[in-house]
Amino acid sequence: MTQLILAIDQGTTSTRAIAFETAPEGGLQPLAVSQVALQQHFPRPGWVEHDAAEIWAATLQTCRAVIEKAGGVGRFAAIGITNQRETSVLWDAATGEPLHKAIVWQDRRTADATGALAAAGYEPMVQAATGLILDPYFSASKFAWLLDAVPGSRERAARGEVKLGTIECWLIWKLTAGESHVTDATNASRTSLMGLETLSWRADLADLFKVPLEGLPDIRGCADLLGVTETSLLGAALPIHGAAGDQQAALVGHGALDPGDAKITYGTGAFLVANVGATPVTSTSRLLGTLGYSVGGAQAYALEGSIFSAGSAIQWLRDGLGVIADSAQSEALAQGLADNGGVYLVPGFTGLGAPWWKPDARGTITGLTRDSSPAHLVRAALESLAYQTRDLLDALAEDGAPRLSVLKVDGGVTANAFAMQFVADICEVPVERPAFQEMTALGAAKLAALGVGLIDDLDDHPVEPPTRWEPRMAAAERDRLLEGWRAAVKAAIIAAP
């Protein structure tokens, strides 16, 4: 009987469970899926919360649904978990109940706290130790906020009565009925509390952020045994044998396993993760140093950069300007023009991310003439994806990362063949889109399948071949376009308040 893997993909807007089976060719393919939407809470401007109890209930519900669809728990060999990263939970060890709403990665409430640490000169030390800049994005300041907000919880955490963790840690705790308080090293690498080289918590950082070490989970490898489910929950004691944060799981899902392999997920925003090999690289261009994965005691490190507005620029054309009726129309409109007519759109709707880091920059359009049409705006929006990717790849190169051999892509925007060809052209790198798009869940499934011995390695073994775009633009044309883009970015930054 086939042995299946149950992948839990706990994301920002939904919780999903997917059953994977091993394909005869060696890869993993999906068999059944169940999904539940997750309610977002915005109690104040800049604050974003989730209800950890709701996340747990949805996890249990989707797992049970998928197990049933796939023919019963007896068919499953193991569970793998991937999750929204950095989101922070505080709970009572005795009752297993959250003591506060979870603080979501997007939440900016601790900006003053991390800003004060940066002003006091701690950033170089924190970056050298963890790879991360000082920012409210990461879990440490969120943990500290929770411990401040719940009276007595810091002391109770120091006594082991109160637990801290990111979402995979919370789910493992619940799935094991409190037997396992563990995290995987990729999720731990997003807290600002773990030494990136040692993969262990650092007492100096715990002191700096005022987070008691005793409240933190044990750190494990991504394909280690992380716990065994309590029998009554799913009908059997299943080993949880894989876990990784969502972007890292996608790296594994894509099979971006060698230095020089990189993946970028083009959704609402875009997240680039580049494999840099067995030793961490410290960024001098404000990319994030992070762990790609840790398997069997061997590490792949990564550099990461985010683009704040990718698909959201297309959404704006549709919902804000009304120049397209649906996202897919953008392709034909852009393709219908011979070139961009000198029009550039810098989609700084919510500021500019890496490598510019200009939170106050705003969206800017340059080069308009009387000839400019809605199609030029559409084309400029699609082209901006490629230019922003190029800026990230240039930052990678500046940091001494290995030269990219291929850029693996996934996410809603990759349906757009014009945009993908333009990325290949502007970035001078082949672009590959896998036929199966659920790279995050696939990554978690692969880790668990490896951990439990169902597969021998993390290679991608795609069941269907990927679509590939080769760079074919002449260098002079590319240089001319990049010059126009850089002038537009300058205009966006100068115009910032």
Ligand code: ADP
């Ligand atoms: P997320 O996971 O961030 O919600 P998805 O991966 O589902 O995002 O991608 C959705 C995004 O993809 C939307 O912003 C949408 O505008 C964009 N998108 C979808 N289809 C296309 C297309 N054919 N061309 C360009 N953008 C597209």
